[in-house]
Every structure is written in C-alpha cells, then in structure tokens.
Amino acid sequence: MRLPLIAANWKMNKTTAETREFITEFLPLVDGVKDVEIVIAPAFTSLPVAAKFLKGSNVKLAAQDVFWETEGAYTGEVSPLMLKDVECTYVIIGHSERRQYFNETDEIVNRKIRAAQEADLGIIFCIGETLQEREAGETLQVLKRQITEGLKGLSAQGLVIAYEPVWAIGTGKTATPEQAEEAHSFIRKELKTLYGNEAEQIRILYGGSVKPDNIASLMAQPNVDGALVGGASLKPDSFSKIVRFKEP
Ligand code: PGA
Numbered sequence: 001m002r003l004p005l006i007a008a009n010w011k012m013n014k015t016t017a018e019t020r021e022f023i024t025e026f027l028p029l030v031d032g033v034k035d036v037e038i039v040i041a042p043a044f045t046s047l048p049v050a051a052k053f054l055k056g057s058n059v060k061l062a063a064q065d066v067f068w069e070t071e072g073a074y075t076g077e078v079s080p081l082m083l084k085d086v087e088c089t090y091v092i093i094g095h096s097e098r099r100q101y102f103n104e105t106d107e108i109v110n111r112k113i114r115a116a117q118e119a120d121l122g123i124i125f126c127i128g129e130t131l132q133e134r135e136a137g138e139t140l141q142v143l144k145r146q147i148t149e150g151l152k153g154l155s156a157q158g159l160v161i162a163y164e165p166v167w168a169i170g171t172g173k174t175a176t177p178e179q180a181e182e183a184h185s186f187i188r189k190e191l192k193t194l195y196g197n198e199a200e201q202i203r204i205l206y207g208g209s210v211k212p213d214n215i216a217s218l219m220a221q222p223n224v225d226g227a228l229v230g231g232a233s234l235k236p237d238s239f240s241k242i243v244r245f246k247e248p
Contacts, residue, residue, distance in 0.1 A: 002203050004219065005160060005226035006243050007039035007062060007124060008233030009092060009207070010046075019046040022236055023053040029240035033058060037226075038243055039124075040233075041092055044078055051087040062090035062124065065098060068108075068115035080119030090122035092228075094150060096166045106149030114154055122158040124205070124228065125150060127187070131167035139165075140186050147190045156195045161187055161204045162228040168208025170230060177217045177224075180206045184223035212241035219245055 014022065019042050030038055041062035042050050050061055067077035083091055093116060094109035109125070116123050127146040129139045143163075151159075163183050168175050175183070184204045191199035206218050207228035218224050233239040 002201065002225045003037050004035070005037040005039065005203050005205060006245075007090070007092075007162075007205065007226070007228050008041060008239055009064065009095070009228055009230050010040070010042050010234060011064070011097070011230060012043060013234055014042060014046060016046050016049045019050050020053055022234075023050060023059075026236035026240060027054075027057050027059065029236055030058065030243050033243060035246070036243055039090055041090070041124075047083075047086040047088065060089040061087055062092060062122075063088050064092050064095065066091045066093065066112055066116055066121075068111040070115075070119075080115050080121055083121060084119055088121060090124055090160070091116050092124045092126065092162075094146075095126045096128055096164060096169060100166075106146060109146075109150045110152055110154070113150060113159075117154065117157050120158070122160060124160045124162050126162045126164050126207070126228070128164040128166050128169075128208070134165065134167060139183065143183060143187060144190055147187065147194070151194060156191070156198050156202060159202055160226075161191070161202060162207050163187060163204060164207035164228060166208075170209070172209050174209040174211070174214050174218075175206070177221050180218055180224055181221040184221065188223050210242060212238055212245075215242045215245040 038059045039062050041064050063083045070079050070081050093112045098104045129142040133142050165175050203225035205226040205228045206224050210227045210229045211232045
C-alpha cells in the first residue's frame with residue numbers, strides 16, 4: 001500500500017506574512033486527515049515561519065530546490081543541511097522550471113538527489129516531457145533518460161517521483177487520466193528495472209494543472225499515488241479540497 005502524497009509547490013509566491021496566513025487558514029481545513037501525506041513547499045525565505053506554524057500538525061515541509069554541497073563558497077545556494085535545519089522533510093528536485101530557466105541537466109539533478117539522500121531528506125524528483133517531445137512521439141524515451149540519468153548510481157532511499165508533463169504545467173491543460181496512467185506505469189516499469197520489488201513502494205505523483213475537480217479521476221488510476229500542485233495550492237480552500245479528494 002502506498003500512502004497518497006499531495007504536495008503544494010508554491011513556486012515564487014507568498015511573503016512570510018502570506019505564508020503564516022495560509023497555514024492558519026489551511027490547518028483547520030485538513031484537521032484529522034491521516035490517509036494522505038500533506039506537504040507544502042514554500043519559497044526558502046518562508047521555510048522558518050512555515051516550520052514554526054506547522055509544528056505538531058499533519059502537514060510536512062518541503063523546499064523547492066537544493067544545492068549539492070554542504071557548505072562553502074557557493075553564493076546564493078542553500079544546502080541539504082540548511083534545509084534539515086529549518087525542519088524540511090522533503091525537497092523538490094529537477095522541476096521543469098529549473099531545467100528550463102536555470103539550465104539544470106540530468107547530471108545536476110543527479111548530484112542534488114545524491115546530496116539530499118545523504119542528508120536523509122525525502123526527494124520529490126520531477127520528470128516530464130515538453131509538448132514538442134510529446135508530439136514527436138518521444139515521451140517514453142525522454143522519461144527513461146531522465147530516470148536513468150537522474151538516478152544513476154543511487155538507491156531508492158526517500159524517493160518520490162513527480163511526473164509533470166511540461167505542456168500541462170500552469171496551462172490549464174491537464175493530462176487525461178489515461179495519459180497520466182500510461183506515463184506512470186511506464187515509470188514504475190523503469191523503476192523496477194533499477195530497484196526490483198522496491199519499486200512497488202515508490203510513490204509516483206502527477207503534476208500539471210491539478211484542480212479540485214480533476215484530482216479524483218487522476219487518483220483513481222492504479223499508478224497515480226498523489227499530486228504536485230502549483231496554482232491550485234495557493235488558496236487554502238482549493239488545496240484542502242484537493243487533499244480531501246476522497247470525500248464527495
Ligand atoms: P500547476 O503547477 O499545478 O500550476 O500546473 C504544477 C507544478 O509545476 O508543480
């Protein structure tokens with residue numbers, strides 16, 4: 001049994017005051033939810049305030065990125081140790097926006113995952129094809145490359161995968177449940193090649209325009225184990241509805 005994981009990716013949104021306001025409103029809305037692991041990933045600057053207000057709740061904290069060294073002369077970077085220090089449980093690695101705007105390669109992603117594993121952080125490892133790659137029929141090939149290169153030489157420790165087709169992120173175009181399941185079952189097969197039976201325990205999240213009204217049909221697919229939610233996670237009401245997808 002894989003416990004569903006629903007994570008909010010706030011991207012570059014919310015000040016510390018807005019973070020506190022969100023959490024104060026959100027926690028009562030998800031009070032008592034135990035059958036879903038709930039995660040929020042604010043900007044670095046909001047991690048300490050989020051940690052403080054989430055303390056003792058059923059919501060865990062994630063960062064949106066990490067550097068691969070522990071300390072040193074790397075201006076502007078944040079290390080896995082620093083994320084542990086502000087009580088992060090997870091870190092998102094390899095988001096398509098990092099790959100696209102900040103030139104993150106599979107090799108960089110691999111180093112970051114290794115460092116996060118060494119620090120005992122959970123990892124939400126993002127993969128997904130662009131529209132151009134999908135239209136060229138290259139989706140599965142791209143996923144295979146991202147998995148093989150991103151996880152090269154690494155164990156499955158702390159690993160969660162997020163399948164996010166780039167064409168579905170922030171566009172309002174969600175993958176159909178069938179398209180998501182096709183990708184997710186392929187990803188599971190690749191994970192089996194790498195990790196054998198352990199692959200059955202790895203959660204594979206879907207991301208890309210997840211909303212309260214499409215989450216249930218996505219979650220109904222056998223290999224969809226949760227969601228990484230951007231836009232619809234910025235409001236307590238819509239994110240809590242996504243978390244409570246099982247309730248009518
Ligand atoms: P979206 O973003 O829900 O706004 O499409 C998802 C993501 O990029 O993680």
